[in-house]
Amino acid sequence: MFRTLFRSVAVLGAAAFLLGAGHKAVAQDNAASPRERVQLATKSLQSWYDESTGLYKTTGWWNSANAITTLTDEAKIQHTHEFDPVFENTFTAGQKKFNGFINDYYDDEGWWALGWIGAYDVTHRPAYLAMAESIFKDMSGGWSDTCGGGIWWSKERKYKNAIANELYLSVAAHLATRAKSKAERKQYLETAEREWKWFAGSGMINGDGLINDGLNAKCENNHETTWTYNQGVVIGGLAEMSRKDHDAALIPEAQKIAAAAMASPVLVKDGVLHDPCEPKCGGDGSQFKGIFVRNLRELNQRSKVTGYVVFVRKNADSIWAGAKAPEYHLGVVWAEPYGDADASSQSSALDALVAAEAKSR
Numbered sequence: 001m002f003r004t005l006f007r008s009v010a011v012l013g014a015a016a017f018l019l020g021a022g023h024k025a026v027a028q029d030n031a032a033s034p035r036e037r038v039q040l041a042t043k044s045l046q047s048w049y050d051e052s053t054g055l056y057k058t059t060g061w062w063n064s065a066n067a068i069t070t071l072t073d074e075a076k077i078q079h080t081h082e083f084d085p086v087f088e089n090t091f092t093a094g095q096k097k098f099n100g101f102i103n104d105y106y107d108d109e110g111w112w113a114l115g116w117i118g119a120y121d122v123t124h125r126p127a128y129l130a131m132a133e134s135i136f137k138d139m140s141g142g143w144s145d146t147c148g149g150g151i152w153w154s155k156e157r158k159y160k161n162a163i164a165n166e167l168y169l170s171v172a173a174h175l176a177t178r179a180k181s182k183a184e185r186k187q188y189l190e191t192a193e194r195e196w197k198w199f200a201g202s203g204m205i206n207g208d209g210l211i212n213d214g215l216n217a218k219c220e221n222n223h224e225t226t227w228t229y230n231q232g233v234v235i236g237g238l239a240e241m242s243r244k245d246h247d248a249a250l251i252p253e254a255q256k257i258a259a260a261a262m263a264s265p266v267l268v269k270d271g272v273l274h275d276p277c278e279p280k281c282g283g284d285g286s287q288f289k290g291i292f293v294r295n296l297r298e299l300n301q302r303s304k305v306t307g308y309v310v311f312v313r314k315n316a317d318s319i320w321a322g323a324k325a326p327e328y329h330l331g332v333v334w335a336e337p338y339g340d341a342d343a344s345s346q347s348s349a350l351d352a353l354v355a356a357e358a359k360s361r
Contacts, residue, residue: 034357037320038074040328041350045070048343049086054093058342060283061097064090065111066291067347070354072118073294077358087119091128101135104155106142109135110167117174129178136171140191147219149198161214162204162230169195170237176244185244192241199234200253209260210267228275229288231261236295239302251303258299261292262311271314272335279332279339286332286344289315290351297355309359316356319349 032040045067048057055064068090071083094101101112113135120128142151146160151168153159169192176188203221204211211231213224238254241247261267267274273292277285293312300308319330322338330349331338339345 032320034316034353034359037316037323038350038353038357041323041330041346041353042071042074044328044330045343045346045350046086048346051089052093053096054090055097056343056347059286059344059347061103062105062108062111063283063287063344063347064094065101065108065115066287066351067343068115069111069118069294070290070347070350072115072122073351074354074357075122076118077354081122084123087123087128091116091119091131100138101131102138105164106139106151106153106155107161107164107167109139110164110171113139113171114167114174117171117178120178132171133175133179136175136188139168139171142168147202147215150195150202153214159214160202160219162199162211163213163227163233165195165199165202166211166230166233166237169199170233170240173237173240173244177240189241189244192237193245196238196241196250205257208264209256210264211257225276226264226266227285227288228261228267228273229291231257231267232288232292232295234295236298239295239299242302251299254299255303255305258296258308262307270335271311272318273315274333274335279337281332283344286342287348289334290348293352293355297358300359312352312355312359315352319352 045056048059050057055061056067059067068087071086075081075083101116102109113132116128116132116135119125120132139151142155142157142164143149144152144157146157150160150165153161153164172188172192172195176185176192179185179188202215203219204215206212206221206223206226210226211234212221212226213230214222216222235254235258238250242250266276273289275281275285275288281288293315296308296312315334319334322334322336323330329341330346331341332345332348333339334349334352
């Protein structure tokens, strides 16, 4: 009883910090510093946080995993533990919906695995890393020889797509640098290498260097939409792999995909990211762009490219131009007209603000 009471007070205390007097001195206009922008946007995001479920109102299951990941990135940049009660609460309450954060979709599982890896990085709590490993074990059950390898999108085993396999790569790469034993780290790295070998040869990377949504029944590129997040997750995964693998070819491969995305007239207009679904992206597309920027920041940590920093700042400035007091809601579109906002679009845009903040330090 006392532990539950303490946890509730801690979570509410964190929310009070974010929503209360702690931000009265923050600049209330577009001249706000990168740090102040993040504070205000985080305050807005956390207004949607539901302590009873550990998730975010107005958005979905996998989007909430991304919101948690955004908080872990901010916590790492600021070396703060202010969000630890949120992580603890979601770790417990979130499992009321899906025990062990496992459901029928391997991509959903990958988002939660990355979220708990991020929370482990902040808190060093072993249970978070163990959860990520448990989720990854379930994801591994999706591998099959159909189309020469790769994991399925869902447990119906009917579709092999980019995002599930990119997440499989990224989670394996992140576990390869965090697992406790040398044997486990070696196994995770080998899995990431096997996945990348298959993915690079799968045909999903098209002639423009962009990644389409998945494979058709003939195991060929289906030429469906080149979503921004499909360009993002893989570059972050390759960047993480390069930390452990020391393969000189991995970073150039990631850079080629990043460059193709940033040069795409479909995905970038006047230097600002856009997805083809805008301004009506439903419950999924509103999350995509932030995932690209988050992973571009990871790639930049492994290979300093001036153009990446310029791109991130351009997008952050464009996002903030649409942020209005007192809510500072951030819409699904990152330029005029900014469109509607919810927890998904907020956390996505916040990813870009966090990346810009990191580059300002």
